[in-house]
Amino acid sequence: MKRQEDVGARRQGDGPSSAEMAGVDAVGVEPEARGISSGTRLSVFARTLLVQASWNYRTMLGSGVAYALIPALRALTDDDDALDESINRHLEHFNAHPYLAGIAVGAVVRLEAEGADPTTVRKLKLALRGPLGSLGDALVWATVLPGTAMMALTAFWLGAPPLVAALLFLLAFNVVHLWLRAWGFRAGLTAGRDVGRALSKADLSGWTRRLEPVVVAVLGVLCGAVVGSDDGLFGVNPAWTVLAAGAFVVGLLGGHRTWRPAAALTVAAIGVAAIVGVAS
Amino acid sequence: MGIVLLRVDERLIHGQVVIGWGHELRPDRYVLVDDELAGSQWEQDLYRLAVVDTEVDFVDVESARQKLAEWREDHRRSIVLTRDVATMRRLGEGGLLSGEKVNLGGIHHGPGRAEVLRYLHLTQQDRADLMALAEEGAQVSARDLPDAPKVALATLLED
Numbered sequence: 001m002k003r004q005e006d007v008g009a010r011r012q013g014d015g016p017s018s019a020e021m022a023g024v025d026a027v028g029v030e031p032e033a034r035g036i037s038s039g040t041r042l043s044v045f046a047r048t049l050l051v052q053a054s055w056n057y058r059t060m061l062g063s064g065v066a067y068a069l070i071p072a073l074r075a076l077t078d079d080d081d082a083l084d085e086s087i088n089r090h091l092e093h094f095n096a097h098p099y100l101a102g103i104a105v106g107a108v109v110r111l112e113a114e115g116a117d118p119t120t121v122r123k124l125k126l127a128l129r130g131p132l133g134s135l136g137d138a139l140v141w142a143t144v145l146p147g148t149a150m151m152a153l154t155a156f157w158l159g160a161p162p163l164v165a166a167l168l169f170l171l172a173f174n175v176v177h178l179w180l181r182a183w184g185f186r187a188g189l190t191a192g193r194d195v196g197r198a199l200s201k202a203d204l205s206g207w208t209r210r211l212e213p214v215v216v217a218v219l220g221v222l223c224g225a226v227v228g229s230d231d232g233l234f235g236v237n238p239a240w241t242v243l244a245a246g247a248f249v250v251g252l253l254g255g256h257r258t259w260r261p262a263a264a265l266t267v268a269a270i271g272v273a274a275i276v277g278v279a280s
Numbered sequence: 281m282g283i284v285l286l287r288v289d290e291r292l293i294h295g296q297v298v299i300g301w302g303h304e305l306r307p308d309r310y311v312l313v314d315d316e317l318a319g320s321q322w323e324q325d326l327y328r329l330a331v332v333d334t335e336v337d338f339v340d341v342e343s344a345r346q347k348l349a350e351w352r353e354d355h356r357r358s359i360v361l362t363r364d365v366a367t368m369r370r371l372g373e374g375g376l377l378s379g380e381k382v383n384l385g386g387i388h389h390g391p392g393r394a395e396v397l398r399y400l401h402l403t404q405q406d407r408a409d410l411m412a413l414a415e416e417g418a419q420v421s422a423r424d425l426p427d428a429p430k431v432a433l434a435t436l437l438e439d
Contacts, residue, residue, distance in 0.1 A: 196325025
């Protein structure tokens with residue numbers, strides 16, 4: 001009981017937020033002090049890997065989130081009825097990008113451990129579902145996934161055996177994927193209800209913006225590789241590879257206005273390469 | 281210019297608003313009118329996450345009523361959001377929203393709420409509030425996304 005009072009007092013004061021107090025060391029969540037052992041944390045995290053397993057149109061990730069929370073909720077009460085009640089609360093509709101859902105799960109674990117009232121926990125989840133969806137879609141589905149897939153395809157066109165290319169994709173994608181999940185869960189756990197500030201500091205959309213030129217460059221290299229590799233469509237000089245990549249990056253860095261002309265130039269370059277290749 | 285959208289949506293800023301309406305209307309800022317949010321920093325931080333490079337302001341109902349005229353004249357384009365019908369009613373009370381279009385977005389199922397449209401569930405009080413807004417000159421209609429059909433209040437309230 002005393003611990004919860006401490007937490008409450010800290011929350012009301014003007015002092016640094018819990019996220020700031022935890023600082024850079026995201027591991028330092030003082031797990032024992034919160035009644036959530038590291039074993040419990042690990043088990044909740046492992047369950048977040050299955051957050052999509054019971055995906056449905058009605059509650060979307062809701063049941064997956066409730067399932068992930070069970071070990072933590074169980075650690076926080078000895079009363080079966082209270083446990084049922086808290087699991088039921090978390091079964092309601094929730095949606096987010098699956099890899100970022102752990103941020104919400106982590107923050108909820110923290111809030112529940114602090115003894116936050118259900119309304120606060122609910123508000124946090126309601127406010128998180130939109131941003132966690134759009135941040136994740138932009139970062140993972142629109143950037144990391146196509147980037148790593150095209151990287152592997154490029155390796156294939158440049159001569160890597162199919163199996164190696166496939167493994168390269170699985171490895172590259174899942175390193176980012178699993179890191180993102182682990183980072184997110186820890187960030188949520190550390191920040192609790194200050195997760196909004198922690199997330200804007202982490203600047204996921206900034207990372208998306210920074211990765212975009214890389215992905216587009218990979219696309220350029222891929223186009224070039226398809227056209228220019230030994231086994232490529234037209235067997236032309238691999239220098240086109242560099243040209244194609246360059247045009248894409250210039251277009252992207254130049255912003256919205258130059259993107260289309262640059263893409264058109266790239267296609268034109270590939271077209272010329274094709275004609276030269278066929279003619280020679 | 282001014283207020284480009286005045287909307288009731290329980291999720292406030294989220295994908296449908298940012299992508300659907302935001303891309304169509306190109307707002308310079310979102311104004312979230314809500315007494316509770318106006319005083320809750322951590323919740324504000326969360327809602328700010330939903331948009332990139334667009335200002336988000338949080339205003340309580342009383343201040344919003346005073347600023348409505350100013351927002352209409354402002355060169356910035358504002359999307360004004362409330363999370364429920366009651367807040368929109370309070371914002372408009374006394375004819376402040378006369379001549380404005382009031383858009384009803386998502387209000388999902390809950391206790392005492394009956395389905396009016398797939399995305400719109402209203403209580404009896406909501407219905408009364410909407411009629412009051414309309415009587416004071418607001419043009420109330422429902423539309424979840426810019427390219428979805430617009431449903432007029434009269435159609436919404438007929439049983």
